[in-house]
Amino acid sequence: MSSAIRIERVSKSFDAGAPVLRDLNLDIRPSEIVSLLGPSGCGKSTLLRLLSGLERDHEGRLLVDGNEVVAPSREVGFMFQEPRLLPWLSVRDNITFGLDAKARRQADPLVRELIEQVQLGECANLLPRQLSGGMAQRVALARSLATEPGVLLLDEPFSAVDALTRMRLQELLLSVWQRRRFTMLLVTHDIDEALYLSDRVAVLTGRPAAVREIVHVDLPRPRDRRAQDILRLRAHLLEALRVAGSNQLTGYGTPFGV
Amino acid sequence: MRSNTRTRPAQSAPQVAADDARRATSLRAAPLLALALPVALLVVWFLATDAAQVFRANQLPSPTQVLRTAADLAAGGDLLRHVSASVGRVLTGFAIGATLALLVSVLVGLSKVVEQALDPTLQGIRSVPSLAWVPFLLLWMGIGETPRVTLIAIGAFFPVYVNLVSGIRNVDRKLVEVGYVFGLSRAELVRRIIVPAALPYLLTGLRVGLGQAWLFLVAAELIASVSGLGFMLIDGQNSARPDIMMVAILTLALLGKLSDGLLRTVERRALAWTDTFQGR
Numbered sequence: 001m002s003s004a005i006r007i008e009r010v011s012k013s014f015d016a017g018a019p020v021l022r023d024l025n026l027d028i029r030p031s032e033i034v035s036l037l038g039p040s041g042c043g044k045s046t047l048l049r050l051l052s053g054l055e056r057d058h059e060g061r062l063l064v065d066g067n068e069v070v071a072p073s074r075e076v077g078f079m080f081q082e083p084r085l086l087p088w089l090s091v092r093d094n095i096t097f098g099l100d101a102k103a104r105r106q107a108d109p110l111v112r113e114l115i116e117q118v119q120l121g122e123c124a125n126l127l128p129r130q131l132s133g134g135m136a137q138r139v140a141l142a143r144s145l146a147t148e149p150g151v152l153l154l155d156e157p158f159s160a161v162d163a164l165t166r167m168r169l170q171e172l173l174l175s176v177w178q179r180r181r182f183t184m185l186l187v188t189h190d191i192d193e194a195l196y197l198s199d200r201v202a203v204l205t206g207r208p209a210a211v212r213e214i215v216h217v218d219l220p221r222p223r224d225r226r227a228q229d230i231l232r233l234r235a236h237l238l239e240a241l242r243v244a245g246s247n248q249l250t251g252y253g254t255p256f257g258v
Numbered sequence: 259m260r261s262n263t264r265t266r267p268a269q270s271a272p273q274v275a276a277d278d279a280r281r282a283t284s285l286r287a288a289p290l291l292a293l294a295l296p297v298a299l300l301v302v303w304f305l306a307t308d309a310a311q312v313f314r315a316n317q318l319p320s321p322t323q324v325l326r327t328a329a330d331l332a333a334g335g336d337l338l339r340h341v342s343a344s345v346g347r348v349l350t351g352f353a354i355g356a357t358l359a360l361l362v363s364v365l366v367g368l369s370k371v372v373e374q375a376l377d378p379t380l381q382g383i384r385s386v387p388s389l390a391w392v393p394f395l396l397l398w399m400g401i402g403e404t405p406r407v408t409l410i411a412i413g414a415f416f417p418v419y420v421n422l423v424s425g426i427r428n429v430d431r432k433l434v435e436v437g438y439v440f441g442l443s444r445a446e447l448v449r450r451i452i453v454p455a456a457l458p459y460l461l462t463g464l465r466v467g468l469g470q471a472w473l474f475l476v477a478a479e480l481i482a483s484v485s486g487l488g489f490m491l492i493d494g495q496n497s498a499r500p501d502i503m504m505v506a507i508l509t510l511a512l513l514g515k516l517s518d519g520l521l522r523t524v525e526r527r528a529l530a531w532t533d534t535f536q537g538r
Binding site: 073 | 455
């Protein structure tokens with residue numbers, strides 16, 4: 001049910017431009033939650049899109065469960081920054097969108113369970129235009145999990161909702177994860193989100209991105225967002241990000257003193 | 259996206275109810291409002307003919323005269339014969355033209371190469387007026403139903419084609435990516451994402467295409483025909499019966515409006531999911 005991810009010396013550039021990723025390495029254990037934190041535009045999303053198979057033509061190796069990623073597959077779920085629901089389908093049909101025709105027709109107990117887990121029981125027949133932003137993102141979460149992927153990739157999934165909704169969605173994500181234990185790789189700008197969710201936080205350098213530092217968050221869940229340990233790590237990450245960001249302003253390459 | 263949970267309580271329940279009531283009233287009043295203009299025209303027509311006799315009967319027959327002629331034609335079975343001939347041609351031609359347009363538009367919409375190969379030629383053909391086709395179609399296909407239905411199919415093809423191609427090119431790339439993420443095949447992508455997303459354009463194309471099918475019908479029936487509303491027009495002209503011409507014209511208008519109304523109903527049902535400006 002849950003898969004390991006191995007990212008081995010991955011480099012990527014677009015159309016002979018400057019490289020976006022250079023020699024990036026990262027290993028993720030099954031069921032682990034890892035956040036990618038880095039200056040904006042550093043290539044975090046590119047890494048995620050490569051892993052999902054949406055983007056191609058990279059150097060190095062990308063392995064999910066020991067298999068090279070060559071194209072999108074139902075083994076790897078993807079959650080976008082926006083809900084991207086299909087506006088002509090009901091909540092239920094959006095959630096089952098990724099399933100094959102036979103599974104879609106059957107009232108699959110898995111789907112019912114998913115709808116309950118994301119707390120959309122009464123909304124199954126609504127259309128996307130009738131949903132709030134937070135509800136829509138919950139549908140998107142259920143949709144990306146309906147194919148029971150071993151890996152869930154999340155590209156700033158909660159960045160467009162208000163702070164309170166974001167916290168609720170983070171709690172919901174964890175509660176679903178606790179039952180299903182998929183491996184999660186999450187791109188975020190939000191240090192608090194990274195600290196609340198992750199086992200490890202990978203801080204990336206500016207373009208071309210490489211892993212600058214990995215911070216372990218060895219704290220039991222559910223975490224207190226204002227605990228001393230969290231605040232200490234928060235200050236540390238903020239400093240690491242500041243250095244990574246200033247590196248980006250001076251161009252590329254390794255800054256002196258690192 | 260934005261959180262509606264925040265804005266929703268701001269609009270109170272009585273406010274929503276009032277809005278709904280206002281909308282319902284305006285909807286109920288809509289048919290009456292739509293009838294105002296035709297009724298006014300009818301009154302003017304009556305005043306100019308029967309009442310004030312501004313026009314002579316051989317220039318513009320009066321509404322009562324037209325109604326009598328229509329009743330006669332209906333009683334004799336002629337009206338039904340012409341109407342069913344025309345409706346049959348329009349439906350056949352429209353079905354053929356729209357189906358072909360659907361296939362060609364999907365190919366052109368999906369592929370830049372196919373677009374470059376086909377679109378310039380199609381745009382050229384599109385600008386040929388309906389009447390210009392008639393002599394050649396007769397030359398190639400002889401006299402019969404085939405050239406007529408072909409001409410109507412040509413007329414229905416282009417509105418569907420133009421609208422659906424631009425509909426496909428307007429599909430949100432982000433929705434297409436959802437299909438990629440789930441590993442949809444090309445055919446599934448077309449069926450489950452591209453065509454539904456382009457549906458508003460397709461339905462507009464079908465409505466305009468059906469309208470154009472009626473326009474091309476008259477061109478098709480003006481020449482070498484013994485039935486249909488276009489034939490009635492010519493026949494009325496040749497036998498100096500403007501009342502018959504008027505019956506044909508009014509029937510065409512009525513049928514055109516009726517068929518468009520049917521498609522509009524389909525459109526409203528099929529597009530209930532859209533979240534677009536509806537006018538105020």
